[in-house]
Amino acid sequence: MRDDQLGEVTVSELDEGRLVTRRFPTYTCGHCSTVVGMRADRVRERSRCARCGKLLCEQNELCRLDCTPLHALAYDHAFDADTPYARLAPAILAGCTTEEEARRRGFKI
């Protein structure tokens, strides 16, 4: 991921009377939209989808199940399309995080 594809969090806070501003990069999970702050000292490699190439969060089981290119589906208004890529989109967008939860709530995954 190039730097210009990273989001940014800026936090300005008072510290002993002085305004201190900290900035750190973020990325958005390509499958579920969770925003992840990037620590500079992390050495473990981040998860990336082998199909769409997007960085993934490490919180949602459904993100690792299959490729769900959420932005591409959003641009095409295709969350309910009959395509393997949209298979998990309804469950992810309804807040499901595990396969079991998605099945329990009636999503076909």
Add this chain to the structure above:
Amino acid sequence: MAKYVSSLLGAAASTTANSPNLLVEAAATGAGSVLAIHELSLSGEASSSTFVRFVLNRPSARTVGGSPTTQVPQPLNPGSRAADYTVYTDLGSSTNAVTAGTVDLLVPAFNAFGGVYTWLAAPQGEIIIGTQGAGIGSQVVVLYSKSGTPTVSGHFIIEQM
């Protein structure tokens, strides 16, 4: 597509998902059924050091009943048409129910004593909302506090895709 701003003006941070500070609901179908959050900014107005940890959450269930307070999203371009989605600033009635999901999409945490938190999405890094109805689940995100109840102000910039 058109972008809109929704704001939070001097509101006490709410610590229950059932009564969030802001609830954004995509339209069930058609225009406004797919939204992208581009920016979120929150500023603290506490008069002494007060930590606050907000979360932007995709609920696992929600019902909006009673008479909730809505806020009309304001277009960034005055020529844009009115937004087709809905923003609630106060769900009010006890008939409303939001069950927070397990994963928070964004966790704005800062000292509300003059602190400012801003998140800017990268292109194609926006937070997507919407399920285009068809009975396939909720289509909302909620902003509420998981810790701290100071007064805060802020805004969302949302694109109607």
